[in-house]
Amino acid sequence: MTDLTAHQTATALGPFTVLVAGDVVYAAGFTDSVEQLARLADAEPGSVAVSADDHSALAAVRKYFDGDLSAIDEVTTKERPGFAPFRTAARQALREIPAGTTATYTQLAAAAGNPRAIRAAGSACATNPTALFVPCHRVVRTDGTLGGFLYGLDIKQALLDHEAKCA
Structure with missing residues (x-):
């Protein structure tokens, strides 16, 4: 599994967190639980670094909530391998x-x-x-x-x- 880093932003609906490797999002959701997202990404929660830095995926989320609904369309996501x-x-x-x-x-x-x-x-x-x-x-x-x-x-x-x- 790729090394993942968690980044978070506030939204009108509460915290939004992404787990990323570079510019690729492996897990994301309306939670501040890195552990929950790590499980979704099939990663060991203790292996996920937490960063206070901003991230381009979070900038897209903020644009989405500011009314630019297409901002989230360009974010690259990756699923864990092995799905049907x-x-x-x-x-x-x-x-x-x-x-x-x-x-x-x-x-x-x-x-x-x-x-x-x-x-x-x-x-x-x-x-x-x-x-x-x-x-x-x-x-x-x-x-x-x-x-x-x-x-x-x-x-x-x-x-x-x-x-x-x-x-």
């Missing part, structure tokens, strides 16, 4: 959902190449290590309800509201 091809395809499809819109888990499954893999699409969202940059918050249930989100439904709804306002 469908999960990788689903995470790539997540990045194709435009800000200000939503897709259903059914639509995500189809976009990832297997329309019957609705539960697997939900699993790809639930285990997404790079929240916000891989926008799993844009996926909802067929009936329009939110479904789930690792960092809570309040944050998911706030992200959707922010994007609807700024799109």
Whole structure:
């Protein structure tokens, strides 16, 4: 595993932390828990350095919250190796959902190449290590309800509201 460094910024929704190697984000989320993100990145929590320095991924997050929704699109993410091809395809499809819109888990499954893999699409969202940059918050249930989100439904709804306002 690559040596990772944690960087953090404050947002309107609370702390946002990234685990990075260079310019590549391996884990990110609305938490100040380096341990939680290290587990998502399949890294040993004690091996992650913590830095008070700013990072380009955090600058993109701040731009996003300032209304530049596309700022997060250019951030490079990397998944831990060994994931099934469908999960990788689903995470790539997540990045194709435009800000200000939503897709259903059914639509995500189809976009990832297997329309019957609705539960697997939900699993790809639930285990997404790079929240916000891989926008799993844009996926909802067929009936329009939110479904789930690792960092809570309040944050998911706030992200959707922010994007609807700024799109």
